[in-house]
Amino acid sequence: xxxxxxxxxxxxxxxxxxxxxxxxxxxQAGRYLPEYRALRAEAGNFMALATxxxxxCEVTLQPLRxxxxxxxxxxxxxxxxxxxxxxxxxxVAGEGPAFHNPVRTxxxxxNLFVPDPHDKLKYVVDAVSTIRKALNGDVPLIGFxxxxxxxxxxxxxxxxxxxFSLIKSMLYAEPHLLHSLLDTLAExxxxxxxAQIEAGAQAVxxxxxxxxxxxxxxxxxxxxxxxxxxxxxxxxxxxxxxxxVTLFTKNGGAWLDIMxxxxxxxxxxxxxxxxxxARAKVxxxxxxxxxxxxxxxxxxxxxxxxEVKTILDSYGLGAGHIFNxxxxxxxxxxxxxxKAFVDAVHELSRPLHIPAG
Amino acid sequence: xxxxxxxxxxxxxxxxxxxxxxxxxxxQAGRYLPEYRALRAEAGNFMALATxxxxxCEVTLQPLRxxxxxxxxxxxxxxxxxxxxxxxxxxVAGEGPAFHNPVRTxxxxxNLFVPDPHDKLKYVVDAVSTIRKALNGDVPLIGFxxxxxxxxxxxxxxxxxxxFSLIKSMLYAEPHLLHSLLDTLAExxxxxxxAQIEAGAQAVxxxxxxxxxxxxxxxxxxxxxxxxxxxxxxxxxxxxxxxxVTLFTKNGGAWLDIMxxxxxxxxxxxxxxxxxxARAKVxxxxxxxxxxxxxxxxxxxxxxxxEVKTILDSYGLGAGHIFNxxxxxxxxxxxxxxKAFVDAVHELSRPLHIPAG
Numbered sequence: 001x002x003x004x005x006x007x008x009x010x011x012x013x014x015x016x017x018x019x020x021x022x023x024x025x026x027x028q029a030g031r032y033l034p035e036y037r038a039l040r041a042e043a044g045n046f047m048a049l050a051t052x053x054x055x056x057c058e059v060t061l062q063p064l065r066x067x068x069x070x071x072x073x074x075x076x077x078x079x080x081x082x083x084x085x086x087x088x089x090x091x092v093a094g095e096g097p098a099f100h101n102p103v104r105t106x107x108x109x110x111n112l113f114v115p116d117p118h119d120k121l122k123y124v125v126d127a128v129s130t131i132r133k134a135l136n137g138d139v140p141l142i143g144f145x146x147x148x149x150x151x152x153x154x155x156x157x158x159x160x161x162x163x164f165s166l167i168k169s170m171l172y173a174e175p176h177l178l179h180s181l182l183d184t185l186a187e188x189x190x191x192x193x194x195a196q197i198e199a200g201a202q203a204v205x206x207x208x209x210x211x212x213x214x215x216x217x218x219x220x221x222x223x224x225x226x227x228x229x230x231x232x233x234x235x236x237x238x239x240x241x242x243x244x245v246t247l248f249t250k251n252g253g254a255w256l257d258i259m260x261x262x263x264x265x266x267x268x269x270x271x272x273x274x275x276x277x278a279r280a281k282v283x284x285x286x287x288x289x290x291x292x293x294x295x296x297x298x299x300x301x302x303x304x305x306x307e308v309k310t311i312l313d314s315y316g317l318g319a320g321h322i323f324n325x326x327x328x329x330x331x332x333x334x335x336x337x338x339k340a341f342v343d344a345v346h347e348l349s350r351p352l353h354i355p356a357g
Numbered sequence: 358x359x360x361x362x363x364x365x366x367x368x369x370x371x372x373x374x375x376x377x378x379x380x381x382x383x384x385q386a387g388r389y390l391p392e393y394r395a396l397r398a399e400a401g402n403f404m405a406l407a408t409x410x411x412x413x414c415e416v417t418l419q420p421l422r423x424x425x426x427x428x429x430x431x432x433x434x435x436x437x438x439x440x441x442x443x444x445x446x447x448x449v450a451g452e453g454p455a456f457h458n459p460v461r462t463x464x465x466x467x468n469l470f471v472p473d474p475h476d477k478l479k480y481v482v483d484a485v486s487t488i489r490k491a492l493n494g495d496v497p498l499i500g501f502x503x504x505x506x507x508x509x510x511x512x513x514x515x516x517x518x519x520x521f522s523l524i525k526s527m528l529y530a531e532p533h534l535l536h537s538l539l540d541t542l543a544e545x546x547x548x549x550x551x552a553q554i555e556a557g558a559q560a561v562x563x564x565x566x567x568x569x570x571x572x573x574x575x576x577x578x579x580x581x582x583x584x585x586x587x588x589x590x591x592x593x594x595x596x597x598x599x600x601x602v603t604l605f606t607k608n609g610g611a612w613l614d615i616m617x618x619x620x621x622x623x624x625x626x627x628x629x630x631x632x633x634x635a636r637a638k639v640x641x642x643x644x645x646x647x648x649x650x651x652x653x654x655x656x657x658x659x660x661x662x663x664e665v666k667t668i669l670d671s672y673g674l675g676a677g678h679i680f681n682x683x684x685x686x687x688x689x690x691x692x693x694x695x696k697a698f699v700d701a702v703h704e705l706s707r708p709l710h711i712p713a714g
Contacts, residue, residue: 163687165652172656172664212608215628215650217667251569254610254630271572273611293572295525303529310574330520 004202006139009071013203013244013266013287015320021312021349022070023342024142027328028063029075033335035062046091050076056127057134064139066335067342070322071139071203072131074196076124078146078207081188082155084115095160102158104166106174109181114188117195124192125199132200143201145193147208147249148185148230149223152178164213171222178222186226190233197235197243205246205268206230212251219255228262246289250327253278260285270326275315288315289322292341297325297333301340308344317352361559361598363496366428370560370601370623370644372677378669378706379427380699381499384685385420386432390692392419403448407433413484414491421496423692424699427679428496428560429488431553433481435503435564438545439512441472452517459515461523463531466538471545474552481549482556489557500558502550504565504606505542505587506580509535521570528579535579543583547590554592554600562603562625563587569608576612585619603646607684610635617642627683632671645672646679649698654682654690658697665701674709 004010008022030036036059040049049055060075079097083089088100103109117125132141154160156167170178193204211223227247236243247259248268259267260282269278269290278288296307308323315321323345329338361367365379387393393416397406406412417432436454440446445457460466474482489498511517513524527535550561568580584604593600604616605625616624617639626635626647635645653664665680672678680702686695 163652165655165687165689168650168652169655172653172660212629216631216634251608251629272569272608274573277573293525295520295522296529298522298526299529307529330522332522 003137004140005137006070009140009142009322010203010242010244012319012322013246013289014242015284015287017319018353019350020346020353021315021321021323023323023345024069024071024073025063025325025329025338025341026073028067028069028073028338029059030329031331032329032333032338033062033066046077047089050080050127051123053123053126053130056123057130060127060131060141061134063338064135067339068346069139069342071142072135073142073205074124074128074131074144074201076127076144078144078150078209079154080121080124081115081145081185081192082151084120085112085188087155092159097154098159099155103152103155103181104170106177109177109184112181112184114184114191117192121192121195125195128196128199128201132202140202141200142203142205143193143196144205144207145189145230147206147211147223147247148182148189148226149214150208150210151185151189152181153210155181164210171218182222182226186229186233189230193230193234197238201243202241203244203246204234205248208247208249208252211249211255216255219249219252220258223249224255224258224262227259227264231262231264244287246287248289256281266322268324272326275311275321279315279320284320287320287322289324291324291326294325294327294330294333297329297337297341299337301337301344304337304340305344305348308341309348312345312349312352315352319353323349360494361497362494363427366497366499366679367560367599367601369676369679370603370646371599372641372644374676375710376707377703377710378672378678378680380680380702381426381428381430382420382682382686382695382699383430385424385426385430385695386416387686388688389686389690389695390419390423403434404446407437407484408480410480410483410487413480414487417484417488417498418491420695421492424696425703426496426699428499429492430499430562431481431485431488431501431558433484433501435501435507435566436511437478437481438472438502438542438549439508441477442469442545444512449516454511455516456512459523460509460512460538461527463534466534466541469538469541471541471548474549478549478552482552485553485556485558489559497559498557499560499562500550500553501562501564502546502587504563504568504580504604505539505546505583506571507565507567508542508546509538510567512538521567528575539579539583543586543590546587550587550591554595558600559598560601560603561591562605565604565606565609568606568612573612576606576609577615580606581612581615581619584616584621588619588621601644603644605646613638623679625681629683632668632678633673636672636677641677644677644679646681648681648683651682651684651687651690654686654694654698656694658694658701661694661697662701662705665698666705669702669706669709672709676710680706 056075244265246266253273266287271293601622603623610630623644628650
């Protein structure tokens with residue numbers, strides 16, 4: 001494999017010194033880019049892009065041609081694992097993802113299996129190796145998965161949900177059944193992420209989009225516990241290079257300390273927590289990724305710069321910060337504003353990284 | 358006015374000793390009750406119920422006939438104020454509330470006025486006095502309003518929203534315009550709540566449903582600051598009785614300490630924060646209301662009891678706890694489960710309130 005030309009993201013995730021703060025954007029390959037919309041229209045739909053390694057590669061690289069980003073992230077969906085389990089993923093216009101075969105009963109849970117990543121998920125593994133080759137060492141490639149709890153919410157509800165009625169009914173009435181489902185999912189995520197790492201992913205991230213809807217006790221028992229298993233089960237080194245692992249629980253700002261206890265390398269932080277407070281909570285055990293409200297990108301480049309400065313100053317001096325949005329970039333953002341954001345992070349962060357001595 | 362026969366709610370909100378922990382449920386008058394659904398079907402729609410004082414009274418009393426609740430809450434909507442400002446409130450099936458005339462420009466904001474509660478909001482004031490009379494002192498009547506920030510989100514977006522793009526664009530690009538809107542709203546809420554108090558509301562609550570989507574800085578500047586104005590502006594005593602004021606910011610668990618600084622009497626807490634931690638944060642400056650996940654009501658009465666016990670123990674000994682759900686009761690809950698919940702609170706909390714001495 002080629003040497004990494006820009007390793008700011010990896011270094012920051014491992015809390016090593018950098019020349020300036022690395023930056024990438026969740027959903028940076030997406031609908032706010034006209035070239036993405038064109039390719040998607042041509043392909044027909046989202047999964048036609050995601051399941052074709054060449055198209056997934058092209059879409060992954062699109063934002064890197066426009067912006068000075070410090071990482072690429074695999075273009076895929078968090079629901080590939082349940083789809084490979086036979087749940088029948090599809091997308092309903094205006095409502096988001098849905099499954100033909102939701103998981104509701106003990107029989108449903110017992111029928112589940114750990115998908116072989118080189119069988120039904122081969123398109124993901126192939127996309128990773130295609131992208132890694134195309135990147136040619138310019139920036140690292142981040143692989144990812146949904147967290148077991150987050151995957152389970154979609155699998156039990158049968159799609160997106162507002163009240164989480166079915167999954168919480170299972171949680172309160174049949175906790176053992178839910179644990180059995182989460183166990184299968186944790187094992188599946190480990191195998192899946194390790195296949196991504198072997199195919200060339202240089203870092204991995206676990207998206208726990210819905211951990212924040214739980215009580216603190218239930219978060220520990222039904223979400224964090226399984227992310228901890230994943231942290232323990234994924235390859236932390238491959239071909240002599242460390243593979244940083246990032247956990248991100250949306251609305252999980254109150255739990256950063258116990259998340260850091262999992263042994264992961266970095267934590268994603270949304271904008272409802274100040275990075276200064278987040279950093280104090282984790283006391284330099286992990287790096288922090290975040291945390292600009294994606295809606296700031298609707299405002300002027302000047303206003304974007306001032307918000308970037310505020311967030312950089314909130315994190316403060318030294319390594320261990322990966323700049324990002326606190327959630328995916330919105331589809332109606334002007335790409336020029338995304339460029340102003342990325343450039344501002346690099347320019348304004350240099351004074352925070354002057355080497356000691 | 359008649360003497361209050363059950364004053365547990367008022368006493369707990371003022372952190373005075375009680376015999377057992379008072380309990381009520383957000384949205385206790387609502388679609389989970391068949392008698393509510395029948396009346397609503399007859400009336401035609403939600404606003405036909407809310408704008409008719411006799412029907413609003415009947416609906417308010419329905420849950421009190423079934424359950425041993427310690428408070429009634431005015432049956433109304435949080436969007437009555439913008440509707441009275443001429444925005445044209447209506448409800449779109451499956452999408453929730455919407456306005457015909459959203460507020461987007463400086464001209465739109467300047468055209469707004471503080472609605473006279475005895476004119477376009479007379480139906481609310483009349484409902485309060487009708488309900489108060491019908492309650493005959495059995496339990497106190499809680500009046501309420503949306504917070505200025507929460508009302509502004511609906512007014513600017515034109516209805517419910519997921520990304521808050523338009524209101525946040527205004528916040529970041531035209532903060533002065535948003536402050537002007539919030540000023541008018543804060544004044545409107547003060548006048549509105551004082552009219553409810555004069556008509557018979559014995560406590561008031563401010564629902565800040567969407568404060569939790571802001572950064573900590575913006576929460577202080579655009580939501581909390583205006584709730585503080587309201588706390589300072591509402592009557593805290595009427596006809597010799599104290600009127601407790603409760604603030605509730607959904608997903609605001611991290612900000613309970615600064616919320617307590619407003620001088621309010623009580624804070625609503627959702628289930629993502631343990632009451633033990635919440636109590637430590639506010640160090641007995643205010644009472645706490647909450648915080649069972651409404652989804653627990655899907656589980657068995659036994660499981661509901663055990664969750665009630667856990668939450669009672671988390672708050673611990675002594676006064677200052679009003680039991681509630683951390684959000685409105687879901688419409689598909691079995692009313693018998695709501696009964697099990699209310700009864701469990703009273704029964705299991707008695708040992709926590711043994712008088713000293």
